Amino acid sequence: MNPSTPSHFRRVWLPDLITALGLALAPFILPQLGFAQDTINRILVLGLFGIGFDILFGYTGLLSFGQAAFFGTGGFVAAYLMTNNIVPNVIVSLLIGTLAGALIAIPVGLISLRRTGIYFAMITVAIAETFFFLENSPLAFLTGGENGISGVPSPSLDLGFVHFTVTDGRSMYVFLAVCFLIGMMIARRIIMSPVGTILMAIRDNPVRARALGHAVESYKLLAFVIAGAYAGFAGGLLGVMQGFMPPDAFTFDTSGQLVLQTVIGGSATLFGPLVGAAVWLYLRDFLQATLHLGAAWKLVLGIVFVVLVAFLRRGLIGGARDLLAYLMPPSKALTVYPAPLSPLPLPRTREAFSGxxxxxxxxxxxxxxxxxxxxxxxxxxxxxxxxxxxxxxxxxxxxxxxxxxxxxxxxxxxxxxxxxxxxxxxxxxxxxxxxxxxxxxxxxxxxxxxxxxxxxxxxxxxxxxxxxxxxxxxxxxxxxxxxxxxxxxxxxxxxxxxxxxxxxxxxxxxxxxxxxxxxxxxxxxxxxxxxxxxxxxxxxxxxxxxxxxxxxxxxxxxxxxxxxxxxxxxxxxxxxxxxxxxxxxxxxxxxxxxxxxxxxxxxx
Amino acid sequence: MAKNSDTKNLGLSRRSLLKSGAQLAGAGLLPVALARNAFAETYPALGTFPAGSAGASVFVGLTTPLTGTYAAQGVDERKGFELAIEHLNAGHALMKKYSPLTTKGVLGKQVTLGVADSEAKPNTAVQAQTRFITENKAVMIAGCVSSAVAVALNKLSMREKVIYLPGISGSNDTTGKDCARYSFRECHYAYSAAAALAPELIKTFGKNKKVAFLTPDYTYGHSVTSSMQEFLKPAGWTTVTDQVAPLGTPDYNTYLLNIANSGADVLININFGNDAVNSIKQANQLGILQKMKLVMPYISPFLSKQAGPELMAGVYGTTEWWWTLSQTNEMAKMFVDEFKAKNGYTPEWGAHAGYVQVALWADAVEHAKTFYPPEVIKSYESGRKLTTDMGEVSWRAEDHQLVRPVYIVKGKAAKDMKSPDDYFEIIETVAGAGVMQKPDAFGCKLGSAT
Amino acid sequence: MLSWPNFVSQLFNGLALGTLLALISSGLTIIYGTLGVLNLAHGAMFMMGGYAGFLAFQYTGSFVLSVIIGSLTVLLIGVVTERLIIRHFYDRPPEDQVLVTFGLGIVFVELVRLGFGSLARQVNPPSWGAGVVHLGFLFYPAYRLELLVIIALALAVLYYILYRTQLGMIVRAGIEDAVMVDMLGINIDKVFMLVFGIGAMAAGFAGIINAPVLALTPDMGDDILIETFVVVVIGGVGSFPGAILGGLISGEILSLTSMVNPAYSQVMLFVVMTLVLMLRPQGLLGAKSRT
CATH class of the missing domain: 3.40.50.300 (P-loop containing nucleotide triphosphate hydrolases)
Structure with missing residues (x-):
């Protein structure tokens, strides 16, 4: 028996189980709180989009304002393939869209990652705006320009023993929840992998990370590509979810809202974007449908947002954690450090050299x-x-x-x-x-x-x-x-x-x-x-x-x-x-x- | 009213009994009050039917831009819808002129209107309307100020099997390549505007003119430009430049300079909303309006109010409707008076389109005698003559475009205005049938109702 | 439209467009340079300047007076915003600063919409700005020619404030080395408040004097904002001369490329910005330390 099995289960599989449980219960609990099924589905798509962004921003410290470029690219590639019957299988199309998001992130990353901070953010904005232009104008014959691509089919899975077809909002939820769960499981493993550790190192101190023997630029590009892949996948899901791939996917608003939801929910949590999207979409519906604020909904939401940013320094999840820590101070348990798992590596082999x-x-x-x-x-x-x-x-x-x-x-x-x-x-x-x-x-x-x-x-x-x-x-x-x-x-x-x-x-x-x-x-x-x-x-x-x-x-x-x-x-x-x-x-x-x-x- | 609806239901249940006697063998024993349900069961569930019309009221979802660039038009459109729903629920005399079968509400049910801000974004509109459909079981959805939203909601209407009424949508696509069995467009559009306007321009300015276009860079803009070019070409009009500018361009001077230096006789400006206001204003400052005739083929609501008579004087264009029709038409007068009393300003064509669409929908549903969408669509497609403030109109069954007149207007100089809102003179009313393309010319495939 | 008269016209138009962008961008850049805050509400400041001027014009009927009242209003809005909100974000991570200004931008736009509605409002050029000026084959709106002079004067005033006054010296020193300024015991609080106010006022002033050209709508600042980003990045973030150079270059790109293919002119701006950043990462006139 591997001595680490119990702690490995607790650290890795237990959160996945809890996530799965949460996803299974959500469609029964959230509607009681006034969430529409369609809203819940959208939250999942945005949450998935946000997972990749959180790896890029929350864990690697790269604030991109141009994720719409990959969201749109993945979405339109997938939608195009499906609606033109090039790749009729929805899942395969989605995966190709994911790949497109990742691939396009390579050149974009190579250009934008040469700079950091505010410059990086601005280059990503400019590149995303260029993508929007390309979609809207020169490539309109493929993308439908401002009309987008309609008639994106719903997924239908035949696993041999079970046939699953998405027919309504509920079954779409099941499909999206499975996608989200898989996306979250992969993301959590990335974060717990050596790569995840190095990404956090880059966020906290890129100079030292470099000096400790890690190729910082390559890892940044990797994070950028991961975020691109998640964006591409989520973009494809948006099209599948509503049967329509909207041109808005490429706009600055899409990128901006992603940053917004991530910060509201709490960055470097992976779940933050999901929570942020839930709050944002819920308030949006609530202010309009329940309070009947008319055009003033945006003003109120703007004020709520400013207040949230001002008072919740680490987002809702961060705030909840702080509150929890305040209510239940962690017991001063001894940190039991596991015994060495494998023998120390041999000293570095030295080249035969005297002098x-x-x-x-x-x-x-x-x-x-x-x-x-x-x-x-x-x-x-x-x-x-x-x-x-x-x-x-x-x-x-x-x-x-x-x-x-x-x-x-x-x-x-x-x-x-x-x-x-x-x-x-x-x-x-x-x-x-x-x-x-x-x-x-x-x-x-x-x-x-x-x-x-x-x-x-x-x-x-x-x-x-x-x-x-x-x-x-x-x-x-x-x-x-x-x-x-x-x-x-x-x-x-x-x-x-x-x-x-x-x-x-x-x-x-x-x-x-x-x-x-x-x-x-x-x-x-x-x-x-x-x-x-x-x-x-x-x-x-x-x-x-x-x-x-x-x-x-x-x-x-x-x-x-x-x-x-x-x-x-x-x-x-x-x-x-x-x-x-x-x-x-x-x-x-x-x-x-x-x-x-x-x-x-x-x-x- | 109660009596009226009872008899109607009785009649209906009798018909449904005939339709499927075996199925409803026991229904004859049911009290009259329950007969209504028996009737509903004869139509299979489809979209929000029968859930949406099971209660005492039905829900209608409206999305228009309340914030963002098209908010001015969106808010006006919303007010038109609101007035129509109010009239419908009250059984107002004006509503009855449009929909003679209407008593109060639709099929005796009160209509509730839900409103959401679309921000003129297709994705937001789809999101809000989906919510209205799934949560509120909307029996009809409506609204848009841009064709991108109209096309997106056309597709949604097909997917969800809910009737959709666009609002302001000028693209040929809306009842062309992206047409939908569930969608019905009331307003005129790029092609009919161009077809109606071109002969008037040729008549006024003569043959062999040089034209400069200022085109917003999206499908709608390009389709208006190409439609205009198509109709002006036979008279020898040539395009000397087509300046394509992105939506929301803050400064048109760059494009206008190119136009000023192009030697054109006529400037055809396709821009809409604030883009139209800014481009005209800047063209005037550059002295272009003194050198060239300005034509706005598709005038956006409030353009004249925002740009003012000094810029709009002498401008040719088409509009869906203009309030001075109220001087000659009783229904138009009632609409203008009612609208003004409620909202305190003179309505423009977004509000008008909203009102008329709701009225014609009520008429279609009343004639169908059910909310079951395929029946409502059949009623729309029947080719029935409809009475409106624009005269007699009818729906074209093949593409769901209303066959309706196009109004050609010319901007008045300030000195000729008889009242503050008297910006335009209607110089020609072009009958609809003559200015429409063949129904399948733009590749319209309506799709199935079920 | 490739012809010599058009080329010269566009060259000149680029200059006019460029100076306006330069003025708005200089506000953005001195705020960022001094406070380290990228102000996403800068477009809203431009818009509020226009509306403040519009309101003043309704009451006074004097264009000059409206410009003064409008500018001061935006200065006040800037100072109050800094005092009440921005101040608490100096020790927060940059993304929080970006987000709070983004939120403020929404609030400002929607407040104006609540007050004035969405219909476009007009401010007509003053009587001395009517008509078209002919200079040989070149012709240009009179007001825009005057605008060129007005903006040049405004930029000169900004230059004077930044390079000839004590406040300016502190601001410039702060751009180069904020820690040092702190150590010198200068009341940095007051300086920051003033810089934010002046930066906002630059945008507000641009909003008013540009009102006769551009119809006023609550959303008018949105499109300008992204263009000013590009200007600032090309010129070098935090550099006042850089904002001017970046503005002029951007204006010329927008104008000249429109002769070849107008649909691509805005994208060319982004392409040029990316090229500049690849070849000279700190921007044309940016300091190396601020990257």
């Missing part, structure tokens, strides 16, 4: 007319613990960034195992086994400690990019073991399930080092690991650094001279961007030039 593991040849970095580093030669041997010191402004951080290829040198070369890696990106360098912990914490603040370390540990077994969207993380070899080991090393085991934002400063510092460590590097660079720690934490960390050097090459920038002189095999001194001296701690202590440099500045 310096990491080498810099005359590297220079110039910012405008300012030289941050000039002509530094540097070489570290396998298994060495090297310290890099220097007064403030000596260019240590820039030097470190060049070693890990975060910034490219203006001139000079960087060699890893004798191979020129100059100009390689930081992701590849991490994949080779060289990584760095940061002077200023670069964590994933919304996620737990465990999740943070997982992001780091995933790089090793999966490479820079892999679309293993339905794989369980526990099935990625070595990940849980690596997290477990790192937690223990960094004394964070009992904080495993704590969100990073709740950690004390010293704990955050330890996690910062732990992130770098969890990538299982052969060369580990630490940028001021002791900064901001209490004396006791310092002592602990120094002891830790001693343990870490077993089987690794360590390069440390540090201000704490006492610690460094006791630790390092060799010390490199930088001053004003140049190499000042290099030698054993004793040599450095007695070096005249070093003493002068520090007398001019600070002497620790």
């Amino acid at each position: 310096p593991v990491l080498q810099a040849k005359s590297i220079t970095k110039r910012y405008g007319g300012l030289y941050a580093n000039s002509g530094i030669d540097f070489s570290v041997n396998e298994g060495e613990l090297r310290a890099v010191i220097g007064p403030n402004g000596a260019g240590k951080s820039t030097f470190f960034k060049m070693l890990t290829c975060e910034v490219a040198p203006t001139s000079g070369q960087i060699l890893f195992h004798g191979r020129d890696i100059t100009g390689t990106d930081v992701t590849d360098v991490c994949q080779m086994g060289v990584t760095k912990s940061y002077q200023v914490n670069q964590l994933f603040p919304k996620l737990t400690v465990h999740h943070n370390l997982m992001i780091a540990a995933l790089g090793e077994g999966r490479g820079r990019f892999r679309a293993d969207m339905t794989r369980r993380i526990s099935h990625v070899p070595g990940v849980e073991a690596r997290i477990h080991e790192t937690l223990k090393l960094m004394h964070l085991t009992d904080k495993s399930e704590t969100p990073v934002s709740d950690l004390a400063y010293g704990e955050k510092r330890r996690l910062e080092i732990g992130l770098a460590l969890a990538t299982n590097p052969t060369v580990l660079l630490l940028d001021e690991p002791l900064a901001g720690m209490s004396p006791q934490e310092r002592a602990e960390t120094v002891a830790l650094l001693r343990d870490l050097r077993v089987g690794r090459t360590l390069i440390i920038v540090e201000h704490d001279m006492d610690a460094i002189f006791g630790l390092a095999d060799k010390i490199t001194v930088l001053c004003e961007g140049k190499l000042l001296a290099e030698g054993t701690p004793l040599e450095i202590k007695n070096n005249k030039a070093v003493q002068d440099a520090y007398l001019g500045g600070e002497l620790d």
Whole structure:
């Protein structure tokens, strides 16, 4: 028996069962609350549309205002195929529409994902408007222009033993509910897969995600394509649901409403868009049909919306969770951490190579007319613990960034195992086994400690990019073991399930080092690991650094001279961007030039 | 009234007994009050029938744009519908002129009107009407200000087997390639407008003119333009430019400059709603209206009120109806008076179309003596002559287009206006039959009623 | 219509169109640059400017007076909106800011619809703006020529405020480095309120002076909004000179492409915007840091 079975059931299958139960009960409960059957069906379609968008926006942090492009594309492709009898099978047409949404998302993503934030949002708007124009004008002979495509057939399934034909709103609901359930099950597995974890990492800290060996751009594109596929599928369902594929599917309003419903419901919940759509459509009907507000319905809905955005910071689901947490504070149960699931992976296979593991040849970095580093030669041997010191402004951080290829040198070369890696990106360098912990914490603040370390540990077994969207993380070899080991090393085991934002400063510092460590590097660079720690934490960390050097090459920038002189095999001194001296701690202590440099500045 | 409906029901039940005696062998024993149900059972359930007409009242669903670009026309249209339903329920004299069999309500049932905002979006309209059909069991749905919505609801009416009355819809498609057995269009449309207007233009301006078109970029716009071109071509009129602008263009100057530099004699502007107002206003400022004659083949309601007589003077166009008909027609006068009394302004053609559609629907249902849709459709298709404020009209059975006159109007200068709303002079009333295409010319296939 | 007279006319028309877009966009861009808020209610500000001017014109009958009253009204609306609502969103994620302004946009539009109805309202050009001006083969509405001058003046005033006053210095410093301005202990609250007000007023002012060209309807701001987005992105988000350059480029694209195929002119705008972003991601005159 797999020891994880019960928790796996609880985490994965139980929510699916609850979702299925909810979907089964909804048509009996919602009408009592005044929901029309057609409204319920629409909510499901919009909810499905929203699942993909939530993966893109809620989990990956990419706010697109152009999802209408894929909704419309999928819908019109599916509707065209069905109504022209090219692909009479409704399900197959829907799947082709889904594929169309996904495929069209690739070029759109390649263009729009070059930018982030508000620029990204605006490019998506522009591209979606272009799609609307294409549908409405040059492609009107296919799409019917402003008339859309009518006569989209209802699905009819023959599974051999049971024949299911959609005839009315109720049976349509059954069909849509099954679609929604499948869509939700897939989405939940994506979120729980390694890909889902990395998407959240990108949302919280793209810079660090990149430095931990994940090809951020590829994962963003993947999220964009997933959202495109969901949009395409939902678009097709809209046509099937009402027998008519409306041109409005392509308009800015469609994209805008999607964002609206997601935020009202709560983003990064997957169910948020469904809840948001329910509230939005219900209020719309209620204000018009029950309160008879006439044209003023929109004004009231606008006000309600502004109030919701103002007071519910995390949407309705987020608000409900907060309320629940307030009413029922979580019991301080011990976080029982499961035993390692599989043995630790073997150390990275090293290429047969003798000589310096990491080498810099005359590297220079110039910012405008300012030289941050000039002509530094540097070489570290396998298994060495090297310290890099220097007064403030000596260019240590820039030097470190060049070693890990975060910034490219203006001139000079960087060699890893004798191979020129100059100009390689930081992701590849991490994949080779060289990584760095940061002077200023670069964590994933919304996620737990465990999740943070997982992001780091995933790089090793999966490479820079892999679309293993339905794989369980526990099935990625070595990940849980690596997290477990790192937690223990960094004394964070009992904080495993704590969100990073709740950690004390010293704990955050330890996690910062732990992130770098969890990538299982052969060369580990630490940028001021002791900064901001209490004396006791310092002592602990120094002891830790001693343990870490077993089987690794360590390069440390540090201000704490006492610690460094006791630790390092060799010390490199930088001053004003140049190499000042290099030698054993004793040599450095007695070096005249070093003493002068520090007398001019600070002497620790 | 009660007596009236009782006798009617009796008569009907007798007929149904004859139809299927075996089935209803026991029905003869039923008290008179229950005979009505017996009758209903002779028709199979279809769409919202019989559920929609089982109670003391029937529900009618209306979607018009109340917000968004076409809200002005939508609100007016809504008021026309509301007045008609009110008249229907009260058994008003005007309603009885349209539908002589009407007493109060329809088949003795009061009519409830549900209204929803379509925002002029097909998807929203379908959504709202579906709700009216499934939740309120609407026996008839109505309303639109754009043909995109009309076509979408045409299809919905076929799917749900509920009668649909479009409202304002000028596209040839509505009773052409996208026509529907369940849908009946009252207003004139691109083709009939063009066919009626072209001879008048040729007569007024002469042969061999150069024309510039300003066309909104959607199927309706293109169909008006091509219809106009078709009818003007024989007289040697040539198109020097066709400026196609997206809907909702804020600034037409770009397009108008191209027109100004095209050397055209006549500007034919197809735009509708606010787009029409803006394009005319900007054309005037560019001095185009001094150089070219402006023609609006399909004048949108309130265009003159919004643009003002200084822009509309001398403009040629067609309209579904104009209120000055009330000076010569008693029914039109009653409509204008009633509408003004209720709403405080002079109705335009959206309101008129709304009213007339409801009245003719009531007439069709009364003649069918049932709400069973195929029977109502049969009644519509019977070719019966109908009395309206536009004179005698009739439904064309093949495509469900009302055969009705097209009014050619010319904008009055401010000095010639006798009252604040006296913007147009009706210069010609063109009989409907002569300006319609052959029923199948646009590929109309009505589909089945069941 | 490819001909020399038409080409020159369109070139000139592009300039006129461009300056108007530049004026509206500059309001959007300084708000975003300073406050970091993408104001989706900016189109509604443009619309409310028009209606405020219309109302003022009904009472005063003076076009100039309406422009002044209308502008001040929108300034006030902007300031109040910032005080009551926008202020509470500065520490919220950008999507919340976008959404609250989106919601406010709906509220403003529907409030105006409630008050004025949906029928288009007209403001006629002032007497000094009637008629058509002929410049050789080029002819153009007189009011639009004057509009060009008025907008150029308005942009000059904005330039003066941004580059020659203390407020402007703070605003520009804030665009480059908001943290630094904060550290200098400047009363950023007041600055933000004023910037939002001035940004809104730029749109409102454009709404009034453009009212004689464009009939007033509650929805009139919707279509303008997306065009101003494009302008701002082409020019560089947060850059005042960028908004002007972006406006002029957009105006010319709309005008010149219409000669070849008018149906495609609006789409060309989006194509050009995408191209600009691919080649120069921060926009033509945008600062690299604001991306």
